[in-house]
Amino acid sequence: MDIKVLGPGCNNCVTLEARTRDALDDLGTDATIEKVTDTAQIMGYGVMATPGLVIDGNVVVSGRVPSVKQLTKLMKG
Amino acid sequence: MSATEHRGQEPSGGVEARVSSDGETLERVPSRGRAFRRLGLGLIAAGAAWVVLYVANERVWDVVFYELAGLDPATRLGSAVHFFFYDTAKIMLLIVGLIFVISLARxxxxxxxxxDLIVGRHVxxxxxxxxxxxxxxxxxxxxxxxxxxxxxxxxxxxxVTLTFLITSPLINQIGVVMLAGMVGWEIAALYVLTGMAMAIVAGVVLSRCNLERWVDPFVTDIAVPAGIDGGKPTLSDRVEFAKVETIDIVRSVWVYVLVGIGIGAGIHGWVPADFFATTGIADSVWAVPAATLAGVPLYANVAGVVPLIEAVHAKGLGLGTAMAFMMSIVALSLPAMILLKRVMRLPLLAIYVATVTLGIIGIGFIFDLIT
Structure with missing residues (x-):
């Protein structure tokens, strides 16, 4: 799985990254997590409110920080 | 929704045992209805519990401090301690209840x-x-x-974009909830209405000034794909979203609420009731502009500011002055300006800040006139 956390690095983005890692641990899945901090790149995903989460090229979260449980559900597809 | 996910939500459901891959749609309906009912009942129970707690909060601290602990309501310490516990509990209940409902709605x-709603409409x-x-x-x-x-x-x-950017931090949901709880519903409503009106006027004025030339050109060069659509959320998605949102908000504001109400309780107990009247601050024409300018460089959590607003207002400071101070703290903050500097050239940023500052001063005077 290829995961990208979109956000310039505010609190919410840090929380989202931490929860994403927790969710991955719960699932026992391997994934690469990349942080995208460049505004132009973030906009390229069509995300207007940070933080955003991209799984395998699909934007699944924007403008909020879901719970670990919700993230796990999102990763299972 | 896949069959696996479905079973995950209803582990004890007898219906799911008979689900086969092609029978899934048949079985989903009754089970979803049951989950929906359970969720609905849960929400009603939570609402009832909230009402009970809110009503109990009015009585429980009287019993605890005045009857059990033997504090005298007439003393400074007695009233300050009572005020602190009563108000903290009340505000936290209001935040939890109302933020949950607001999050559910939005x-x-x-x-x-x-x-997408705005694009293509009349300006x-x-x-x-x-x-x-x-x-x-x-x-x-x-x-x-x-x-x-x-x-x-x-x-x-x-x-229009600037109107959105002004309103969003200015009309802060926590600020509105706390104002309603501590100062009054009318004041909170007036705050929302004047704040929105000010943002619209500021946006209209700014749109007349041909400011596009000061928007950093890279903004228009970025290719923005059409908005992503996550689909329509179900009730359980919404409840989950609202739950997470409420927990996150409570986690991030409870310290400010405690500190704010603590200082507020101190002001209530120890600052003389005619402090602002005797020092002449209350009557000064300059009170509103001074409070606004003082608030611009300050950046504080609104949850910590509202209790102070309530306390100084109770000591005779005009509501306009207090509100102007609060609004300039939340609407104009240095971190936000530094970020906006990346897309707005300095003249635009300066005009934006000046317009909002003037707008807040205007609202301050309106508040003083009305109250």
Missing amino acids: SSIPPERVR AVGFGLAAVFGALTPFCSCSSVPLFIGFVAAGVPLG
């Missing part, structure tokens, strides 16, 4: 959808929508740049 309006409708949705949707200050680009690049007029 779980289906991401900013992408707001933008007057655009201003109205921007103010309404700005008030409803909070965003963290680091989202201001992507929001700005997303709006402007999609063709939303700059003035």
Whole structure:
């Protein structure tokens, strides 16, 4: 799985990254997590409110920080 | 929704045992109805529990401090301690209850959808929508740049975008809830209405000034794909969203609520009732502008500011002065400006700040006239 956390690095983005890692641990899945901090790149995903989460090229979260449980559900597809 | 996920939600359901891959649609309906009912009952029970706690809060501290602990309500210490516990509990209950309801209501309006609503409408409708949705949707200050680009690049007029950018931090849901709980519903409503009106006027004025030349050109060069659509959330998605949102908000504001109410309790107990009248601050014409300017460089959590507003108002400081101070703290903050500097050239940023500052001073005077 290829995961990208979109956000310039505010609190919410840090929380989202931490929860994403927790969710991955719960699932026992391997994934690469990349942080995208460049505004132009973030906009390229069509995300207007940070933080955003991209799984395998699909934007699944924007403008909020879901719970670990919700993230796990999102990763299972 | 896949069959696996479905079973995950209802582990004890007998119906699911008979689900086969092609029978899934048949069985989903009764089970979803049951989950829906259970969720509905849960929400009603939570609402009832909230009402019981809110009503009990009025009585329980009287018993604890005045009857059990033997404090005298007439003493400074007695009233300050009582005020602190009563108000903290009341405000936390209000925040939990109302933020949950607000989050539930706005779980289906991401900013992408707001933008799509505004694009292509008449500009007057655009201003109205921007103010309404700005008030409803909070965003963290680091989202201001992507929001700005997303709006402007999609063709939303700059003035309308600025109205949205002004309203969103200004009409802060926690601020409104706390004002309603501590100062009064009328004041909270007046705050929302004047704040939205000010943001619209500021947006209209700014749109008359041909400011597009001061928007950093890279903004219009960015290719923004059409808004993503996560689909329509179900009730359980919404409840989950609202739950997470409420927990996150409570976690981030409870310290400020405690500190704010603590200082407020101190002011209530120890600052003389005629402090602002005797020092002449209350009557000064300069009180509102001075409070506004003092608030601009300050950046504090609104949850910590409202209790102070309530306390100084109780000691005779004009509500306009107190509100202007609060608004300039929340609407104009240095971190947000530094971020916006990346998309706005300095003249535009300066005009934006000046307009909002003047708007807040205006609201301050309106408050003083009305109250």
